[in-house]
Amino acid sequence: MLPVPVPRDIPLPLPADGFYLEPLLIVAFIAHILFVNLTVGGAVYVFLLQLWSRRRPDYAVLARAVAQTLTVNKSMAVVLGVAPLLLINVLYTVHFYTANALTGMAWIALVPVIAGAFVLLYVHKYTWVRLAHRPRLHLAIAGVAVALLLFVPLVFLANVSLMMMPERWSSVAGLWDAVWLPAVLPRYFHFMSASLILTSLFGVGYFGREKFVQQAGFETLTAPNIRRFFYRIAFGTSLGQYVIGPTILLTLPADGLNTAVLATVLIGAVISLAPISMMWLELKEPLAHRTRLLEISVLLTATVLCMAMGRHAYRKIRLAPHQRAIANATEQWNSDSSQAAFNARLRSELEASGRSVGQPIFEANCMACHARDERLIGPPLTEIANIYAGNPDGIVTWAMAPGKKREGFPQMPPFEVLGKEKLRHVADYILQTAAHK
Ligand code: HEC
Numbered sequence: 001m002l003p004v005p006v007p008r009d010i011p012l013p014l015p016a017d018g019f020y021l022e023p024l025l026i027v028a029f030i031a032h033i034l035f036v037n038l039t040v041g042g043a044v045y046v047f048l049l050q051l052w053s054r055r056r057p058d059y060a061v062l063a064r065a066v067a068q069t070l071t072v073n074k075s076m077a078v079v080l081g082v083a084p085l086l087l088i089n090v091l092y093t094v095h096f097y098t099a100n101a102l103t104g105m106a107w108i109a110l111v112p113v114i115a116g117a118f119v120l121l122y123v124h125k126y127t128w129v130r131l132a133h134r135p136r137l138h139l140a141i142a143g144v145a146v147a148l149l150l151f152v153p154l155v156f157l158a159n160v161s162l163m164m165m166p167e168r169w170s171s172v173a174g175l176w177d178a179v180w181l182p183a184v185l186p187r188y189f190h191f192m193s194a195s196l197i198l199t200s201l202f203g204v205g206y207f208g209r210e211k212f213v214q215q216a217g218f219e220t221l222t223a224p225n226i227r228r229f230f231y232r233i234a235f236g237t238s239l240g241q242y243v244i245g246p247t248i249l250l251t252l253p254a255d256g257l258n259t260a261v262l263a264t265v266l267i268g269a270v271i272s273l274a275p276i277s278m279m280w281l282e283l284k285e286p287l288a289h290r291t292r293l294l295e296i297s298v299l300l301t302a303t304v305l306c307m308a309m310g311r312h313a314y315r316k317i318r319l320a321p322h323q324r325a326i327a328n329a330t331e332q333w334n335s336d337s338s339q340a341a342f343n344a345r346l347r348s349e350l351e352a353s354g355r356s357v358g359q360p361i362f363e364a365n366c367m368a369c370h371a372r373d374e375r376l377i378g379p380p381l382t383e384i385a386n387i388y389a390g391n392p393d394g395i396v397t398w399a400m401a402p403g404k405k406r407e408g409f410p411q412m413p414p415f416e417v418l419g420k421e422k423l424r425h426v427a428d429y430i431l432q433t434a435a436h437k
Contacts (some may be wrong), residue, residue, distance in 0.1 A: 001325025002170035006325045007094050008333050014090060021091055024386045026308050028083035034198065035077035036153070037191075041199025042070040043121065043149050047142045054135075058221040061319035065207060065216060067125045074118060092163060094326060095319060099163035099178075106155045106175035113148050120145035150192075154179065157187050164315050165253065166322045183251040193237045200234035201300070205293050227291055228283065235279040238272070245269065256318030261310050275299040358429030361422050365415060372433055378412060385434030399423050 014021065046067045053060035088096050100107045124141045131138040158178035162168065165181060172178050178184065208227035219276060249257070249265065266351065275296040282292055350357050369377035370384070388394045398424065402412035 003017065004167045004322070004325075005098075005169050006166075006329050007098065009094050009326050009330045011330055011334055018091065021087060022312065023089040025084060025091060026305075026312055028080070028087060030304060030308055032077060032084050034417045035073050035080055037195040037198040038071065038073040038202055039077050040153065040192070041195035041197075042066055042073055042202075043117075043142070043146045044196065045140070045199055045203070046070060046124075047146045050135075050139050050142060050320070058218045061216050061218055061227070062221070064128055064208060065212070066203070067121075067128070069202075069206065070126060071118075071121055092315075092319075093398065095163040095166070095322075096159070098166075098169060099159040102162060102169060102172050103155065103159055103175045103178050106307050107159065110152060110155055113151055117145045117148035117152075120148070127436075128181070153191050154188055157191065158184050161187065164256070164318050166319075182253060183248050186244055186247040186251055190241065190248060193241050193244060196237045197234045197241075197300075200230040200237070201293065201296065203230035204234070204291060205297075208291065224286060227286070231279050232283045235283060235356065238276045238279065242269075252314070253318065256314040258317060261313045261317065264306050264310035268310065271299055271306065272303040275303070289319040356425070356429045356432065358422075358425035358427070361418065362426045362429050365418065366426065366430075369412070370430075377410065379406065381430050381434045385431050388427070388431065392424060392431055395425040395427035396420055396431060399426070 024114055046063050049059045049063035049066065053063060086207075105161075120141055124138065124145060127138060127141070155175060158175055158181070161176045161181050162172060164376070169180060204227045207216075208223050208230065209222045213221065213223045213226065240265045245265075247264075277290045278296050346360075347357050370381055371377070372381045374380055384395065399414070399418075400416045400420070401414050418426075
């Protein structure tokens, strides 16, 4: 087992109490991830609908409408991403930074990958008419954008998992190591499914409106058709979450789970039964004049809130011991450097008062073996002073790398760690002391 790295933190207080920052992180994160879901899910929908439109021309109309909303949702995702990114950096500086550094290439690659995906989404959207005679090329543009967008959450999930597992920091080098960490792949599929569910519900509400259907000019699709289409996918994918969700809990290291975390997640899962039954009702016996979308959205929001809180609590529990170790290392470092400052001040005070700077160094390093007048393990200082009278540098040279000189004496250990400057103070002190009395 490789050692767990315990880096030193920057000894700066948080800009505000965690009491405010943590709920802010959860809420800001949910707002951001909602639009990320709509962007990733929307891109997948555009691609699939366009693919299926060869047999159902109405799907091409729908695909184009989704593509129109996609670039708006993408901009929202970017703008709303700033707050959670800053908050997580502030609250988990050492952990988040370390994870990003360990997957450095992939993390940096997100910049061109995201920018590339966005450019392709715009190209795809604005070439709908011009590339109408080259459907494969047009579809391929969407396909590349989707592939790039699918890569992004993988990197994020690998990193936010890696940041919670300091015990793996020594063995992870790059994204592909991090992807195989516990729970990363289940979390990825959990996220992708959530993207499909949310985009489907968005589809029900936005494209399932009578007004939209009238303007779109479908050949056969009606508003209830569209709602049914999106509800079916939302419902089926939601059922899958009951398999993926528990898989995450089972694959996550158990030491971050406690009753509170499990209860929060369980409450979220129980709440989710209601909106999913409502989706099923919408498929079985849809209401004539409206959909249950509002109820479904409110209840799913409650589920997402529970999951986000559970996830935050898990991370907090899991990281608590490591954060304590970091706090200790930081305090140690602080006191080490205040010790160094204290030593420097002591030296200048001793020099100013005319007392020997060498004395405390001698007492700490040499006194165990050397006394003034009698032989201890080494010879007395009087004997040393005889040999090195007027030659303190000779003592320094000896102490840096002692030879073997006297019969019946053991080998003296070397003191080059002290450095020539300190040893010179010691040498002066030895000659001074031996000369007294
Ligand atoms: C672990 C015991 C030990 C410590 C600690 C120790 N010495 Fe010694 N020292 C000896 C012994 C043993 C000898 C005799 C070695 C020999 O002659 O072979 C010796 C010899 C010496 C000599 C005589 C060299 C000579 O040319 O005859 C000097 C000078 C000296 N020590 C300086 C120091 C200084 C300065 C320190 C502290 C920085 C120090 N020693 C710490 C054991 C020690």
